[in-house]
Amino acid sequence: MRRFVQTQGPIGEFSALPLLQRAETRDLLYVGYGLLIVALVIASYLMGAFGWLPHDPRQMDVGLINAPALTAGHLLGTDFLGRDLQSRLILGIQAYFLPGLLAIAISVAGGCVLGVLAGYRGGWLAAVVTYIDNLLDSFPRLVLILLVIAAFKADIYAIMIVVGITGMPETANLVSGKIAFLKQKNFIEAAHALGLPAHTVILKHILWLNCRTLLVIQATLGMAEAIIVETSLSYLGFGVQEPTPSWGNMVQAGANYFLQGNFWPSTAPALAILATILGFQLLGDGLNNMLEGKRRRG
Amino acid sequence: MSGPLLSIENLRTYFYSRAKRAFIRSVDGASLDVARGETLGVVGESGSGKTVTALSAAGLVTAAPGVIGGRITLQSNGTARELLDGLERYVRVEEEDGRVVAVEKDERGWRRHAEALMAGVRGKEIAMIFQNPRAALNPYSTVGNQLVETIRLHTGVKGEREAKERAIAWLERVRIDSPRLRFDNFPFGMSGGMCQRAMIAMALSAEPSLLVADEPTTGLDATIQSRIVELLGDLKEETGTATLLISHDISVIQRLSDRVAVMYGGTVVESGRATEVLARDAPARHPYTEALLEAIPSAEAIRNKSYLRAIEGDVLDTIEVPRGCRFYGRCNKVTDAIRERCAGLEPPLAEVSSGHKVRCWLYPTKT
Numbered sequence: 001m002r003r004f005v006q007t008q009g010p011i012g013e014f015s016a017l018p019l020l021q022r023a024e025t026r027d028l029l030y031v032g033y034g035l036l037i038v039a040l041v042i043a044s045y046l047m048g049a050f051g052w053l054p055h056d057p058r059q060m061d062v063g064l065i066n067a068p069a070l071t072a073g074h075l076l077g078t079d080f081l082g083r084d085l086q087s088r089l090i091l092g093i094q095a096y097f098l099p100g101l102l103a104i105a106i107s108v109a110g111g112c113v114l115g116v117l118a119g120y121r122g123g124w125l126a127a128v129v130t131y132i133d134n135l136l137d138s139f140p141r142l143v144l145i146l147l148v149i150a151a152f153k154a155d156i157y158a159i160m161i162v163v164g165i166t167g168m169p170e171t172a173n174l175v176s177g178k179i180a181f182l183k184q185k186n187f188i189e190a191a192h193a194l195g196l197p198a199h200t201v202i203l204k205h206i207l208w209l210n211c212r213t214l215l216v217i218q219a220t221l222g223m224a225e226a227i228i229v230e231t232s233l234s235y236l237g238f239g240v241q242e243p244t245p246s247w248g249n250m251v252q253a254g255a256n257y258f259l260q261g262n263f264w265p266s267t268a269p270a271l272a273i274l275a276t277i278l279g280f281q282l283l284g285d286g287l288n289n290m291l292e293g294k295r296r297r298g
Numbered sequence: 299m300s301g302p303l304l305s306i307e308n309l310r311t312y313f314y315s316r317a318k319r320a321f322i323r324s325v326d327g328a329s330l331d332v333a334r335g336e337t338l339g340v341v342g343e344s345g346s347g348k349t350v351t352a353l354s355a356a357g358l359v360t361a362a363p364g365v366i367g368g369r370i371t372l373q374s375n376g377t378a379r380e381l382l383d384g385l386e387r388y389v390r391v392e393e394e395d396g397r398v399v400a401v402e403k404d405e406r407g408w409r410r411h412a413e414a415l416m417a418g419v420r421g422k423e424i425a426m427i428f429q430n431p432r433a434a435l436n437p438y439s440t441v442g443n444q445l446v447e448t449i450r451l452h453t454g455v456k457g458e459r460e461a462k463e464r465a466i467a468w469l470e471r472v473r474i475d476s477p478r479l480r481f482d483n484f485p486f487g488m489s490g491g492m493c494q495r496a497m498i499a500m501a502l503s504a505e506p507s508l509l510v511a512d513e514p515t516t517g518l519d520a521t522i523q524s525r526i527v528e529l530l531g532d533l534k535e536e537t538g539t540a541t542l543l544i545s546h547d548i549s550v551i552q553r554l555s556d557r558v559a560v561m562y563g564g565t566v567v568e569s570g571r572a573t574e575v576l577a578r579d580a581p582a583r584h585p586y587t588e589a590l591l592e593a594i595p596s597a598e599a600i601r602n603k604s605y606l607r608a609i610e611g612d613v614l615d616t617i618e619v620p621r622g623c624r625f626y627g628r629c630n631k632v633t634d635a636i637r638e639r640c641a642g643l644e645p646p647l648a649e650v651s652s653g654h655k656v657r658c659w660l661y662p663t664k665t
Contacts, residue, residue: 185433193358193428194448194500195421209438 027286034220034283037276044090045097055084057091058243066262079250079265080257088245089272095234095246099160100226104219106164111171111218112211116202118172119179126176133169141166142232149238156230156239163229164222171218178211213291217284224280231273247273301373302331303540304355304424304508309368311347311354312391312401313361315617321363321398323616324350326564329647330542332508334373337534337541339555339572341548341590343613347564348544352510355542356424357381357416363403365412366391374423374507381415396619422452425501429513431494435485441496442481445469445503452504468499471536472529491522495529502537510542515550527553548594552576557653560587563614563624566647570654582650584658585631623659631660 019025047053054075061082069077076086118126141163148154148162182188191201207215233239234248242249247269254266311325325347332338340348354365366389370381388408392400428434436444445465446458455461462481469477472495485493494514501509511530515523527550534541534554545551551558551572558576559569568575568584575587589609599606611628620626622641632640636659639645647657 185437186428186430187434187436189358190426190428190434190497191436193356193421193426195425195452195504196447200447205436205439209436 023289027289030282030286031290034279034281034286037279038220038283041093041097041276041279045093048091048094053084053087053090055087057083057087057245059083066257066265068264069268076268077264080253080262085250085265085268088250089247089269092245092247092250092269092272095156095240095244095248096227096230099156099230100223102157103160103164103167103226104222106161107167107171107222108215108219110165110168112175112207112215114168114172115175115179115211116206119176119183120202120206129169129172129176133173136166136169142229145229145233146238149233156233159229159233159239160226163226167218167222167225171215174214174218175207175211178214179206182206182210213287217288217292220280220284220287224277224284227273227277227280301371301378303334303373304330304332304542305369305371306330306351306355307369307371309351309354309370310366311350311359312363312366312398314363314401318617320617321401323398323564323619325354326616326619328368328561328565330559330566330569332540332542334507335534335538335540336556337543337554339543339545339551339558340561341546341551341558342561343546343590343609345613345615346561347616348546348561349512351561352426352512352542352544355381356420356426356510357412358420358426362405363389363401366401366403372419372423372508374419379415379419381419382412383415385411385415396621397617421448421506422504423506424508424510425504425506426510426512427494427497427501427514429516431497431517432485432490434497435493437485440482440484441488441493442466442469442483445481445496445500448500449503464503465499468503469496471533472496472499472502474499489522490518491526494518494522494526498526498529498533502533502539505537506539508540508542510544512544513546514543515545515547523547523550530554548576548590560584560590562586563619564616565624565657567625567657568655569647570651574651574654582654582656582661584625584656585629585660586625588631589628623657633660636660 061078063082064071064074064078065080065082067074067078067082069075071077074084074086076084076089079085079088114129118129144166145159145162148159152158154162188201188205191205192198196205230239231246231248231251234246235252237249237252240246240249242253250269251266251273254262254264254269258266307329309325309328310323313322313324314320315322328347328351330338330340330351340351342348350359353359355370359365365382367386368382372379372381385408388404388411390402391398435441442462442465445468446461449455449461449464449468453464455464466477466481469480474480474492474495480488480492485496488496498514514530515526518526530541530543531554533539541554543551543554555572557570558572559566560575561567568587574580575583576591586609589607592607593609595606609628610630614624614627622639622643623629623645626632626640629640639659645657645659647655648661649655650661
């Protein structure tokens with residue numbers, strides 16, 4: 001004989017999947033991991049900025065080269081000159097952190113301006129923004145940046161300005177798309193009818209209340225993008241130069257010893273890159289699912 | 299104070315239709331008056347220009363070319379404000395055989411000038427509520443915060459706490475129960491009727507002299523419609539705010555209006571006291587109004603299982619405005635005596651009795 005029991009709780013929120021396979025749990029894990037990475041990056045950035053490092057990152061120790069992790073005195077081992085990898089990894093964040101923030105600021109701020117112009121004013125501006133977005137999407141970004149470096153001998157900040165500018169149309173498209181969606185609901189018109197000035201409507205009702213989650217997500221994804229660009233360039237030798245550490249040039253320096261069996265000196269920064277980019281990407285993804293996906297009713 | 303609160307004279311608002319490659323005269327020579335404290339109901343089929351008239355008065359027409367000309371006068375603080383004063387010079391219209399062939403409009407100059415004339419009017423003097431209230435509220439902000447925003451914008455109340463108290467008082471006035479709890483609700487947590495109540499509170503919280511209600515009950519279910527109508531009636535008694543009520547629902551108009559204007563083809567074809575215009579056997583009335591009233595299903599008709607009466611033909615597409623009466627093609631009251639005039643000359647909006655005007659050749663003009 002089977003017995004049926006009415007379960008309590010709201011219908012519709014009932015989920016038969018085990019806890020770990022539910023979408024909400026997954027998003028929560030993504031965001032948790034992402035926030036952990038963000039906290040680590042910020043803490044490490046500050047440590048690097050104030051010089052609170054376990055070792056002097058330039059101090060060579062010829063007696064202890066290419067040491068693996070967990071060597072006494074060097075938690076994460078040493079590189080081919082016997083320099084402390086942990087200190088160099090922490091200091092390597094200096095190479096992308098502030099430039100990355102600059103790129104985010106440019107792409108988000110510029111994207112908002114363009115997006116509002118395209119979505120709110122519409123007309124030919126919208127067409128131009130979409131067109132530029134498609135144009136930039138179809139052109140490999142790294143090649144564009146290498147062209148800029150070749151032409152202007154650009155430093156990392158100039159490169160990040162390029163990254164920011166090339167990121168603008170994407171944000172602009174998202175913002176203008178959001179505005180187009182909002183315009184179907186006539187609360188923007190209603191706000192005008194209530195006499196609210198245009199800047200209040202745009203800044204408060206459109207950007208702040210309706211686009212803020214989208215912008216936070218764009219910012220986290222933008223940071224991941226900036227890290228990829230910086231580390232790639234440093235790996236290729238166009239970015240930060242030795243002896244200043246960057247994760248990219250650390251991978252490159254360690255790679256020379258990789259085939260000799262010394263995997264660790266290039267694997268450590270590579271794992272750092274992987275974990276960090278994954279963290280920012282998953283944070284953006286999880287936030288997107290949690291904040292944007294579920295508020296669609298209304 | 300002299301003159302009506304809001305006076306619209308010979309308003310013309312045109313749009314360009316890309317699909318039809320032609321100019322649509324959405325409003326074409328409409329004239330309306332709303333006196334202080336009165337409710338003017340505007341009825342007509344879809345496409346007769348009711349809503350566009352209201353949007354034009356509030357300066358909210360955005361599509362091109364938009365408002366072309368006319369006169370809109372609003373009495374505000376004892377002075378008459380001309381809301382379209384001196385705007386003719388930004389527009390030039392070319393017409394050929396009742397068809398608008400070209401409109402030149404200096405959009406930017408017009409807008410700058412018009413916004414200057416509208417300063418302090420929209421939202422403050424003329425407030426507006428719309429159909430589909432749920433979409434008219436920002437989904438990402440609480441109802442209370444949106445109400446506080448308009449209160450702080452338009453009234454002397456600037457303090458956060460004071461404005462909140464005022465907002466809660468308004469929520470109570472529009473009969474939202476447990477207003478203190480509702481204050482923190484997001485629009486999606488409220489029913490359509492409650493959203494409309496909140497919209498009404500927002501519109502009236504600015505203490506406007508004119509409320510424009512554009513189909514305020516459309517999209518709500520029937521019992522809620524009735525409640526909203528009741529609320530609008532009560533609030534009018536309490537606040538004395540004049541209302542321009544737009545609806546295609548004659549029963550709503552009947553319940554709330556002091557006077558009625560019937561619109562057809564972008565112009566007013568009949569206006570007068572509600573009791574006279576919508577009366578069962580009015581001595582004089584426009585054939586269009588008559589047809590509209592006949593189209594209302596009556597209990598008697600339902601009992602007899604007779605067919606619902608519809609108005610023959612389609613509503614006038616105002617691309618090519620006929621030389622004669624706009625209703626001529628659908629009119630079933632044309633007599634041989636006046637047929638020639640109906641087809642060839644647009645009748646004037648003539649007074650048939652005191653305050654009751656009809657635009658029809660059937661009635662002799664008293665001049």
